[in-house]
Amino acid sequence: MVSPRTWRNLRRELRGSALAKIGIVLVLAIILVAVFAPFLAPYDPYQQDLGNSQVPPLGFSTTENETRSEMVNGSIEVVEEEVTVNATLAHPLGTDALGRDMLSRTIYGARTSLLVGVFGTMLAVLIGVTVGLTAGYYGGRVDDGLMRMSDIMLAFPSLVLAIALIGLFGGVTIRIPDPFVVLGLAPEMPPNIVLPGTVVLVVALVNWVWFARVARGEALSLRNEEYVKAARALGASDGSIVARHILPNSITPILVLATIQVAAIILLESSLSYLGFSGANLSWGLDIAQGRDYLASAWWIASIPGVAIVFAVIGVNLVGDWLRDALDPGIEGEGGV
Amino acid sequence: MSFARFIIKRSLQGIFVVWGVVTVVFLLRFSTPGDPITFIAPLDASPELRQRIAEELGLNQPLYVQYFDYLTGLLTGDMGYSYISGTEAATRIFARVPATVELAVAATVVAIVISIPLGVISATRRHEPADYAATTFSLAGISTPNFWLGIMLVLVFAVQLNFLPTSRRPVGIVQAVEVLVLSGNYAGIVLWLQHITLPAITLGTYFTALVTRLTRSGMLDELGKSYVDAARAKGLPETLVRYKHALRNTLIPVITVLGLQLGTLIGGAVITEAVFAWPGLGTLVINSINTRDWPLIQGCLIVIGSSFVFVNIAVDALYAYVNPQVVYD
Amino acid sequence: MDEILRVRDLKTRFFTEEGQVNAVESVSFDVRDGEIFGIVGESGSGKSVTALSVIDLIESPGRVTGGEVWYRNADLADEFREKRSEAVDGDFVDLRRLPKGVRRSLRGPSFSMVFQDPMSSLNPSITVGEQIAEAVEVQRRARANPRSTRSRTQGYGLGKYLVDSIVPGREYTSTESKERAIELLEQVGIPDPEARAEEYPHQFSGGMLQRAMIAQALAGEPDILVADEPTTALDVTIQAQILNLLRDLQREQDMSIIMITHDLGVIARMCDRVGVMYAGQIVERGTLGDIFENPVHPYTEGLLGSIPDLEDPSPRLSPIEGNVPSLLDSEMGGRCYFADRCPNAMEACLNSIPEYDTDSGEVVGDGANAEAVHTARCVLATREFDAAEALGDDYFGDRAEASDPETPDDAAEQEVVSDA
Numbered sequence A: 001m002v003s004p005r006t007w008r009n010l011r012r013e014l015r016g017s018a019l020a021k022i023g024i025v026l027v028l029a030i031i032l033v034a035v036f037a038p039f040l041a042p043y044d045p046y047q048q049d050l051g052n053s054q055v056p057p058l059g060f061s062t063t064e065n066e067t068r069s070e071m072v073n074g075s076i077e078v079v080e081e082e083v084t085v086n087a088t089l090a091h092p093l094g095t096d097a098l099g100r101d102m103l104s105r106t107i108y109g110a111r112t113s114l115l116v117g118v119f120g121t122m123l124a125v126l127i128g129v130t131v132g133l134t135a136g137y138y139g140g141r142v143d144d145g146l147m148r149m150s151d152i153m154l155a156f157p158s159l160v161l162a163i164a165l166i167g168l169f170g171g172v173t174i175r176i177p178d179p180f181v182v183l184g185l186a187p188e189m190p191p192n193i194v195l196p197g198t199v200v201l202v203v204a205l206v207n208w209v210w211f212a213r214v215a216r217g218e219a220l221s222l223r224n225e226e227y228v229k230a231a232r233a234l235g236a237s238d239g240s241i242v243a244r245h246i247l248p249n250s251i252t253p254i255l256v257l258a259t260i261q262v263a264a265i266i267l268l269e270s271s272l273s274y275l276g277f278s279g280a281n282l283s284w285g286l287d288i289a290q291g292r293d294y295l296a297s298a299w300w301i302a303s304i305p306g307v308a309i310v311f312a313v314i315g316v317n318l319v320g321d322w323l324r325d326a327l328d329p330g331i332e333g334e335g336g337v
Numbered sequence B: 001m002s003f004a005r006f007i008i009k010r011s012l013q014g015i016f017v018v019w020g021v022v023t024v025v026f027l028l029r030f031s032t033p034g035d036p037i038t039f040i041a042p043l044d045a046s047p048e049l050r051q052r053i054a055e056e057l058g059l060n061q062p063l064y065v066q067y068f069d070y071l072t073g074l075l076t077g078d079m080g081y082s083y084i085s086g087t088e089a090a091t092r093i094f095a096r097v098p099a100t101v102e103l104a105v106a107a108t109v110v111a112i113v114i115s116i117p118l119g120v121i122s123a124t125r126r127h128e129p130a131d132y133a134a135t136t137f138s139l140a141g142i143s144t145p146n147f148w149l150g151i152m153l154v155l156v157f158a159v160q161l162n163f164l165p166t167s168r169r170p171v172g173i174v175q176a177v178e179v180l181v182l183s184g185n186y187a188g189i190v191l192w193l194q195h196i197t198l199p200a201i202t203l204g205t206y207f208t209a210l211v212t213r214l215t216r217s218g219m220l221d222e223l224g225k226s227y228v229d230a231a232r233a234k235g236l237p238e239t240l241v242r243y244k245h246a247l248r249n250t251l252i253p254v255i256t257v258l259g260l261q262l263g264t265l266i267g268g269a270v271i272t273e274a275v276f277a278w279p280g281l282g283t284l285v286i287n288s289i290n291t292r293d294w295p296l297i298q299g300c301l302i303v304i305g306s307s308f309v310f311v312n313i314a315v316d317a318l319y320a321y322v323n324p325q326v327v328y329d
Numbered sequence C: 001m002d003e004i005l006r007v008r009d010l011k012t013r014f015f016t017e018e019g020q021v022n023a024v025e026s027v028s029f030d031v032r033d034g035e036i037f038g039i040v041g042e043s044g045s046g047k048s049v050t051a052l053s054v055i056d057l058i059e060s061p062g063r064v065t066g067g068e069v070w071y072r073n074a075d076l077a078d079e080f081r082e083k084r085s086e087a088v089d090g091d092f093v094d095l096r097r098l099p100k101g102v103r104r105s106l107r108g109p110s111f112s113m114v115f116q117d118p119m120s121s122l123n124p125s126i127t128v129g130e131q132i133a134e135a136v137e138v139q140r141r142a143r144a145n146p147r148s149t150r151s152r153t154q155g156y157g158l159g160k161y162l163v164d165s166i167v168p169g170r171e172y173t174s175t176e177s178k179e180r181a182i183e184l185l186e187q188v189g190i191p192d193p194e195a196r197a198e199e200y201p202h203q204f205s206g207g208m209l210q211r212a213m214i215a216q217a218l219a220g221e222p223d224i225l226v227a228d229e230p231t232t233a234l235d236v237t238i239q240a241q242i243l244n245l246l247r248d249l250q251r252e253q254d255m256s257i258i259m260i261t262h263d264l265g266v267i268a269r270m271c272d273r274v275g276v277m278y279a280g281q282i283v284e285r286g287t288l289g290d291i292f293e294n295p296v297h298p299y300t301e302g303l304l305g306s307i308p309d310l311e312d313p314s315p316r317l318s319p320i321e322g323n324v325p326s327l328l329d330s331e332m333g334g335r336c337y338f339a340d341r342c343p344n345a346m347e348a349c350l351n352s353i354p355e356y357d358t359d360s361g362e363v364v365g366d367g368a369n370a371e372a373v374h375t376a377r378c379v380l381a382t383r384e385f386d387a388a389e390a391l392g393d394d395y396f397g398d399r400a401e402a403s404d405p406e407t408p409d410d411a412a413e414q415e416v417v418s419d420a
């Protein structure tokens, strides 16, 4: 499946490319942060502290107008007063409008992004590869039908389709117990990981087409190879031919495409959360949406999660570039005329 | 097969796809949970009232009758009436189209004007500061969620610098130009420019970055080919070698990729509109989904889907036109 | 016959991630009026790079780092005699010391080039006629204003190109140039040239396309035509036609040709004089007779020994055991580069070897003996092989091992040419 030659190409490409190294470091960092979030986050990301809202990140103290009622000469007056809000080490990235710790929310946000990115892509690969291999292997009517279907799918911009599906079916979330908390290793932290199930399903539904096209192309070109014909002549079943001869050869382009799609899906998830369609209550996109209303007084609420998204996506994209350059699957511009 | 026949064939395929889009959208409504009448009727409506509403909207007819009615309606440009406001859906939808088209075209123009020269410069000055700057920009550009970019632009240019407005579209380009032509007053154009700048940058950045990347890598490929050496060997000046010979072949695959990315452009427009309260199809589709206003949802999806299909055919035609090697299949 | 080109001590380096590659190492040769000078060698020996260096087409990460390229052109010599006296010697100018713009302006009317693979050497998305017309147009504009290199580019920036591509009927090439292009196509033996000029490269066969390529190279009526493996990509039957065409055109136009090939058959059939390249150096040069009948360098002998039959239409170099060295600066010691494959390697070969005149046994270079006709970079030009001094068979044994076993792909690129 992964030949020594492939490994050699990967290693050689990595040696020559600083960008590939940065990408791997970023991706590993995000994975570690997501997995060990309960240990890394200083607070429960949901924990509100209204007395400590809109605390700026370290190095950025701000002033704020505060209104207070005061007894002056026996009558109550409203006094407006400028107070300085100091950054504090307790909240290195500050707090949001409800006093929740930005650092903890950003760390936990990595989980949502990564879970949706990985599960969404896996589901898309599963659907897409099944459809694509079937279409390419059987050809003819089956192929025509499946490909017309994919044309129709492609006619909906993925974000629009995703919004429509989630908006109409509602956002279902799945609660997965956090193993670290269950084991009592991080008792303070939220007990469940909230996986936005509809989002995973929908991003897979809007992205499977790309995998279908690549898998179909590979199957089409491989099904007339001599060894495939020979296997068929020997009476191998279609299923085993696809599994033994065609699937292994399609793995490289699908792997590269999958990496690129993880980045696209992370972006899609954040867009859906931003628009309030995901149903998740802890996501970078959602925090940006909430920060939108406080741009004038607390710019960091919207800014920090965005930086996290950019780093995550850059990391995945760099890894994708690395794989593409090293494995050269030739999928850029795939599926044209 | 000739070019004309190719176009006709693609258009017929396109119509088929649009029909598929209509059907899918129509079926979507019947597979979603919740009775639309709940959203239309007042909460305390009597069963009789509900019944009447259903009859009026044809919701009590069998599925295939409703489907057929809807199809025939579409052919005459009738998309039904908004459940919420009672206005004609088609009118509402097409009133929103100019705003979205304006935004998309502005973003595309910005993207093309910036990205192609940037890609060429980056490729021809490989490993120089200009190249590193362009590569970094394009990597960041394709990795930044555009809604966040929009918000950051608002933060910097509107909130901090107080330099550009944060949202809305007080005037369309058509009116602005009309005013300019009729009265010589350019205030409308200025206003339009002020309002479209941030949304256009927001939407255009991803494409600028993407096309820069594609142009750079394509140019690097092409500049390494021997026809480039041959062009230099026959004495052609470098501008011609680059822009006439290499760029031409670079742009052929770029066109294909752009066609494939149209969906991203439209999706990006939806979310950009949401960020800037831009009154286009995107905000309309989001609002209608939130209120379950089916005729509007269906209409918007059909308009978006079919324009996507036909713009794609135009892209294919352009591709066939610039690439003499195309085989019409 | 007079020389039209004198190349002296030319050095070209590539600065790659693996290190500095000495692709051309102190190459000297002359090309005379109306002759065909052949450069023969395995792929990776630096023969194409030599040609590209002469006509200044080396691209980053490569650079010509030393040497002189003297080109005979009385007009240029007069023009620069005052301005840059160091670049002028009699009627000759040293191209390397002329401004870049002037060098570029020589492409077309002085030098032009035919490439190996015609399919990839013509732009796939521009008609063949238009591409040839371009070449004509460049020269026409240059003649209209001979001393200005600006004249060709003037008013022809990106902006004008964009306008031209959008506004129909505005084109770079004039009608005259297009007519001339059709004439050129006819001259190289393309039937129905008017119709074919309107076609795109993919509508041509390989042989026809190579003819078109030659037509394009002739557009500026060059003094020197560089033909880089002009027949390698073609069918055997077509190869002979193209060679005949080149030969005929060379006689008609009285130009000189630098013929680069790995094919000794082509050399034997076409060339007056020959340089044999190995590892970036010309290891032996002389007349066709010197090289074929009286070779001195063991590498040349090896090449010749591998030709089974001169009548065979396509004799190939046979593999001599071992590979062309990597040419990495760090791995090139001060010794004969062929020593690790040479059957006659002796201790004396472990010094760097200059070019010797094979008649006198004296060193050629620095003006001394520059007129030598038959030279070789081999100690055998000065003395006999002495078995007592021979290096043992495994003297270079571990060196071969050390040559980066991790990157077989690189080695494959420098394949021994038996089946190129």
Ligand code: SF4
Binding pocket: C297, C298, C299, C336, C337, C338, C339, C340, C342, C343, C344, C345, C346, C348, C349, C353, C377, C378, C379, C380
């Ligand atoms: S110099 Fe020595 S090693 Fe080199 S070719 Fe001559 S005899 Fe062989």
